[in-house]
Structure formats: C-alpha cells, structure tokens
Amino acid sequence: MSVPSSTILPRSNPISGDTDDVLDFDGAAEILRAWGAGLTPDADLTVSEWADRHRMLSGRASAEPGRYRTARTPYMGEIMDRLSPGDPTQRIVFMKAAQVGATEAGNNWIGFAIHQAPGPMLAVQPTVELAKRNSRQRIDPLIDESPELRERVKPARSRDAGNTMLSKEFAGGILIMTGANSAVGLRSTPARYIFLDEVDAYPASADDEGDPVTLAEARSLTFAHRRKVFLVSTPTIRGLSRIEREFEASDQRRFFVPCPHCGQEQWLKFERLRWQKGRPETAEYHCEGCETPIAEHNKTAMLEAGEWRATATAADPGTIGYHLSALYSPVGWLSWERIVRAWEAAQGSDEAIKAFRNTILGETWVETGEAPDWQRLADQRETWEGGTVPERGLFLTAGADVQKDRIEVDVWAWGRGLESWLIDHLVIEGGPGDPGCWQQLTNLLGQTWEHASGQPMTLARLAIDTGYETSAVYAWSRQVGFAQVAPVKGVEGFNRSSPVTGPTYVDATIAGKRLRRGARLWTVATSTFKTETYRYLRQDRPTREEIEAGHLCPPGTIHLPNWADGEWLKQFTAEQLITVRTKRGFARLEWQKLRERNEALDTRVYARAAAWILGADRWSDARWTDLEAQVGITAEDMAGDGAGNTTPASRRAGPQRRTVRSSYMR
Secondary structure (H helix, E strand, O other), X not given: OOOOOOOOEEEEXXXXXXXEEEOOHHHHHHHHHHHHHHHOOOOOOOHHHHHHHHOEEOOOOOOOOEEOOHHHOOOHHHHHHHXXXXXXXXXXXXXXXXXXXXXXXXXXXXXXXXXXXXXXXXXXXXXXXXXXXXXXXXXXXXXXXXXXXXXXXXXXXXXXXXXXXXEXXXXXXXXXXXXXXXXXHHOOXXXXXXXXXXXXXXXXXXXXXXXXXXXXXXXXXXXXXXXXXXXXXXXXXXXXXXXXXXXXXOOOXXXXXXXXXXXXXXXXXXXXXXXEOOEEEEEEEEOOOOOOEXXXXXXXXXXXXXXXXXXXXXXXXXXXXXXXXXXXOOOOOOOHHHHXXXXXXXXXXXXXXXXXXXXXXXXXXXXXXXXXXXXHHHHOOEOOOOOEEOOOOOEEEEEEEEOOOEEEEEEEEEOHHHOEEEEEEEXXXXXXXXXXXXXXXXXXXXXXXXXXXXXXXXEEEEXXXXXXXXXXXXXXXXXXXXXXXXXXXXXXXXXXXXXXXXXXXXXXXXXXXXXXXXXXXXXXXXXXXXXXXXXXXXXXXXXXXXXXOOOOOOOXXXXXEOOOOHHHHHHHOOEEEEEEEOOOOOEXXXXXXXXXXXXXXXXXXXXXXXXXXXXXXXXXXXXXHHHHHHOOOOHHHHHHOOOOOOOOOOOOOOOOOOOOOOOOEO
C-alpha cells in the first residue's frame, strides 16, 4: 500500500536506535510557505478596502450585522480613503445628517489604524460618559468581531492597564478615548490620528482651558504631514455650529448622482422631493434637468454611480469637506416617505423643524432673534383683573434684577406648554445697600396673588441675578433660604440641551465672614431663553373670535396685560440677535441692546430659568393634570375653553372635590 508523500514517517536513528518523526519534502515545503506568509507584510489597503476585507458588524452595535460592505453606503468610500496614510489630506470634515453610516466609517478607521497603520490615536466624544458608552457599545464589538483586531489588542484583565474602558493598547500604538469636557483627557498624549465625533455637541470650553477642538488638534502637531484629523457632526445653529464653520472653510464637496432618466448629475435637495398633500407614500424626487419623477427604488443604482465634487475653493488646501443629507440614506434605512412624514409632523413647531433641518437635512438652523415691534405687542395686550392669575396659570415664578438704586421684579404665571402671563411688575426702591429694600423683597416671597378660581397662590421660585453686588445677593438668599430663592448667573451663548446648569456651591461673604460653599448658584444660558421668548412673541395666535369659539393658543404663547405700559414693552424688546465676525473670521451670534434699559427682558429670562429649575420643562402630563385639578380645571374645561382665555373665571358653584395642594398654593 502506497503512503502519501505528505505523511509523517518514522525513521530510525542509526546511532541511537531512536525513532524520530520527520517530514517528507512536500510537508516541509508547506511549512516553509506558511512561515513565509507570516513574514509577508499585510497588503497595502485603503480604509474602505480594509473594512470590506476585515470588518465584521456585531448584532450588539448594528442593525445589519455581518460583513461590512462599502457598497451599502458608496458615498462613504472616498471619505474613508482620505483617512488612509497614502492620501495627503490632513483634515477631513464631514457635516452630515443622522443615519448615513458616518459612525461605522469612523470605527473602520480605528480598526484600520490598529491593524494596518498603528500609531497613537485620540477619539473624542462630547462628554466622558458618552466616551465610556461608545467604548462599550461600539469599540468593544469592533475589536471582538474582527480576528485581526482581537489578536492585536490586549484582552481586558483586572491587572492589565493596557486595555481599559478608555484606553486600548496595541502593537505600535494606543487608542485613547475621552470627552470634550475633560481638558486632562484632551492633552493627555500626542496623537497621530484624531477622531472628533459630534463636535457641535462639545462644550464651549474644556474645564475653562479653551476650545476642545483646538486642544485636541494641538496633540497632532508634532506629527506634521503624517497626521489625520477627522471632524464629524450633525450641525446645530447657524453662526454657532463648529462643523458648519469647518465645512465652509473647506472645498464643500457634494455627492452628485445621475438621473436614471436623462443622466444629468446633481446633488439631492429637499425642495425637489415632492408628494401629494397628506400622502407621504407618494414621495418622489424630481430631476432638476428633465423634471421627471424618480422613484426611490432607483436610489441604489444612483448611489453606486455617484461621485463627490468640490463646489468651492478651500481656504485651507489641507482640509477637505463633505456634506450629506438623509436623502441619500440607503434603501431600507431612512426612506423618502419617512422623511416626508417627519417634515409634516414638524409643522407648527420651530423646535421640531430645527431638529428636522439638523438631523435629516444635515443643515444648520437659523435663529431669528429680531426684536418684535413693541407697538404690535401693545395691540395684543389682553384684559384681566390686575394682580390676579388667569384660569390656566398653574404656578408662579419671579425674576429679580438688582440695580444700583432699586430691584425690579416681574411675576409670571405658567401653564401647560409653558404658556405664560405677566401677573405683576414691582420696582423696589433703595438698592442692595438698603436693608429696607431687601426686607420688601423678603415680604414678596410670602405675598399671595388670587387665582381665577379664588385660591391664593405664592411664588414657587424667585430667581435673582448675582451680576451686581454679588455678596449682598448671596447673603440675602442664604438668609431667606434656597428652597424658594435661586441665585443665578447669566452667561453668553446657547445651551439647548440644558439652558440652566447647577447648582454649584460657591463661597459667600456673610456679615464680613467668608463661608466656604456658603451659597448655591445656578448658571443660565441667557441667549437660549431670550431666543425662546422672541420666538414665542412672533407666534401667530387665534383672534378673539376664534378664542371665544374654543381655539387654543400655541404652546409658549406670552400673554401681556393692558397695564403693561410702553416703557415696559420697550424694555421687553430691547435686544436683537445679530451675527458678528471674530478676529479670526468666524461667525458667532450675539445679543446686542437696541435701547439702554432692558430690565423687563432680563427679569423674564430669570423667571423662565426659575420655571426650568422647578422642572416644568420635564413635568409629565400627570403632573400638569394634578396642578389643574388643584385649581378646579377639569378635562371638560380643557376641551371646551381656549387656552388664551384670560378673563377670570367665576368661582364654581356647588361642592368642590378635595384636592392635595402644592406648597406654593395657599
């Protein structure tokens, strides 16, 4: 019987008589080939080629688990390849919508760097907590599902600092993950590769040490022309958006796709998506060349034939910028029909339309901060008994502005949807140096205003500005207690995720003695609430006849009484939001005074901050229903009366059901 040549055959040693295992010629050649393959360097791949060959998507982190395919999102191919070492581009900017595959492309770059071009890498999320979440949900599955990465990154062990939640060591490099709110993390180590994700959500400053993007990019300067910086984000507000600023300084590339009917190449615009009114399922894209409707099933072929084209000349030749809307989202992800449904659902709400522009179109939202005409507001004033709370006002807050010779206070009532009514305006003469002035402000905390139901109401919270005579404000606030009083500090800029932050404990000087952590201070992004106020003032509201017929006012409607005089109205409209240019040429939004006095606007902002501190922006429907029950408003009342009805309701006859009253109803 013949023996295969590759079989291991025993052979006797002529000296010792022992039998050794030996290999025949073919077996030895096989081992030599394997050994040689191990010494052969990996193929010179681009990031997209590496992803197609080595990237596996985990079911834990992807809606489409399995092997990654660049062909699924063809527009990501060029962007990924710009991140390859062979491409001379140093900075790649991607302003994009949600659900276009940008996150996975960034993860592909991380995997490529670990496997093909190791070096120090810094990946930055908006906060450290988000960096930890991204590590668990994205980076760990990236490594676990790809054998080439799994064998290069040390396994996590309790005593092995090489692989932690925010640090992954590998041969020739390290991946550091951190948050833009951590200055320590941003300046921890030099980095050849920098991945800045969702830069528009970064804070204005990292621990008061400067712009997080600037701090992060400074880590790569020592690598000169070998560095790569990838900035990715959904945009936010025009003039404040980091990603828009970077994109406008780039060559502004758009993804051009051919029309399947006439072949004209074009980049997709929302205004060319058309449908029958009320029927989003009929959505089709109309070619700008032949005007022929294009059905969505053509999108796959259009994307495959598409290409990126520059539409501007870059200010920095080392920076390339890309913009992409969700209109390009692959079939099966975000359809044109769903985009149309989102647009129709957003109508009537500035916030919803803003979210649509940011997350669907990948475009910035333009804040319209033009001051309303005070005379128009005078014409819209309403009549209700002075010093009383209209029926739908459910709680009271006040804003106090401290001046040299007086303290001005406005009291506002708030209802569902943050509809509001100006209830009282007080000028307390004397200023912060007069003990009598502070005593009058203390008395105000116990004052009651009669609700239309007949119930007395007190202030739920008073927010007082600490910008002038800070020590006196802290001393008074500490004396009366922080349960009803909130010292606030206004700061410039917008913060829509949390316009009020705190409280933080600050030192206070009381009776000449310095107390560590003696006061609690809230920080207020005044621009956010000023913009909201002016947006509410510009809303269309129903006519008196429509209100009497039961029409509701829009959420946020601001009701002003007929006793609000021209001076107060002028102060209420005393500022305007404008765009200014910095010395470096960047645009930013800034509130500027049109008139010297603006106390009415400031006190409104502080009263609004007090409502936020109470939690009104986050109350459940059940909480609002409970407050309505406390003043005798029933579901039938809600259905039958207009929200703008400010004529005091007469007390209801007959027995009232017993209710548990809140602490600010007396």
